[in-house]
Amino acid sequence: MESTTGTRVTADSQRARRVLQRTKGKSTGPITRLASPSDIGQLIKPFVFLDYVELSAALSIEGLLHPHSGIATLTALVGGSLHLHDSKGRPRSIMAGGVEWMQAGRGVWHGGSVRSSGAARAYQLWVALPPALELSAPSEMFLRPEEVPSEGPAQVLLGCLNDQESPISVPQPMTYLHVRLSEGENWRYTPPQGHDVLWISLYSGSLDAGEQVSEGEMVIFEKSERSVDFVARENCGFVLGSAAHSPFDLVEGYYSVHTNTAALHRGEQEIARVGAQLCAEGRLTHERAIHVASQMSAVTKSVSVSD
Incomplete structure (x- = not known):
């Protein structure tokens, strides 16, 4: 079985696009960290962080509220289901094929208990926002599986593929796909x-x-615009990220990634303001707010010294 996308041909399309780097990441329990802003994220920005989560059975995790700024996150279920809470504290579910997009912008908190109904597989991706959006108002979007368009064997999570376009507005040119191929498929x-x-x-x-x-x-x-042919040796599933390489610096805080130190400071100020509001509403303990503030402060000081 064969399927192709696009018709654009480059002058050196006969040469296979070289693999520049490969990794199996570092696993802690069910979570494998594959990319971070300080390592592979530098090569593939605006994609700056990738976690793969695999749960072998029904599980309940009492997650802690935590903040982000300067980034957008996309959680994609490639198998099973997850039951979690959105940034407003409301219960939500993501089923296989569904996604959650959260554009943190100038600062937002989220977290809480996460539960799976059985075995589940998911990716969490961070996208670094450009200067025009890194301090914008936060927003959040959940898509059911039937709301995510498909083109051939690929689900279009972000961007577009041929005539199929994700309903999520991307911050800069990028495509993010979930692809399943059958044995022998090209x-x-x-x-x-x-x-x-x-x-x-x-x-x-x-x-x-x-x-x-x-x-x-x-x-x-390798950095190039050449096509790549994928041939399944057996039934397989993968996610694929494609983008114009971001020209902006990555300035990393404990929970945030911004393009410069001033923007990081502003994001962390907003995180503190929202944290105080959550404490007043009873959704966040003062002890947790103080702990997060100390984590951010330690990293921000090191950024300032390196500047």
């Missing part, structure tokens, strides 16, 4: 004009992408 990804960043994370099976990629690997391709 699928070509042709990036949109200007997209020179490309990576995949394979959560099941194995495939050939010029080089073999095995389950659990994240693979970063």
Whole structure:
């Protein structure tokens, strides 16, 4: 079985796009950290962080309220279901094929208990926001599986693929796909004009992408706009990120990523203001607010010294 996307041909399209780096990340319990702003995130920005979560059975986790600023997060369920709370404290559910998009902007808190009904698999992606949006008003959006468009074997989580476009407005040119291929299937990804960043994370099976990629690997391709042919060695599933490489710096706080130190300070000031409001509403304890403030302060001081 074969499927292709796009028709644009580059002058050197005969040469396979080289794999620049690969990793299996670092696992702590059910969570595998595959990319962070201080490492692989520098290569693939505006994508700056990627966690893969795999739960083998029904589980309940009492998560803590925590803040973000300067980024947008996308949580995508590739299997099972998760029951969680949105930034307003309201209960929400994400089913396989569904997503949550949260644009933290100038600062927002979220968290609380997370429960799975059974085995579940999910990715959480962070996208660094550009200067025009990193201090914008926060927003949040949940999409049911039927609201996420598909093109061939790919779900379009962000951006567009051929004529299919995600209803989520992206902060800059990017595409984020969830792809499932059957054994022997050949699928070509042709990036949109200007997209020179490309990576995949394979959560099941194995495939050939010029080089073999095995389950659990994240693979970063060289900076280029060339297409990549994916051939499934067995039934497999992966997420794919494609974008124009971000020209902006990454200034990292404990919970935040901004383009400069001044924006980071402003984001953390807003986080403190919202935290005080949550304390007044009884949703956040003063002890938790103080702990988060000390975490942010320690990292902000080190950023200021390095500047």
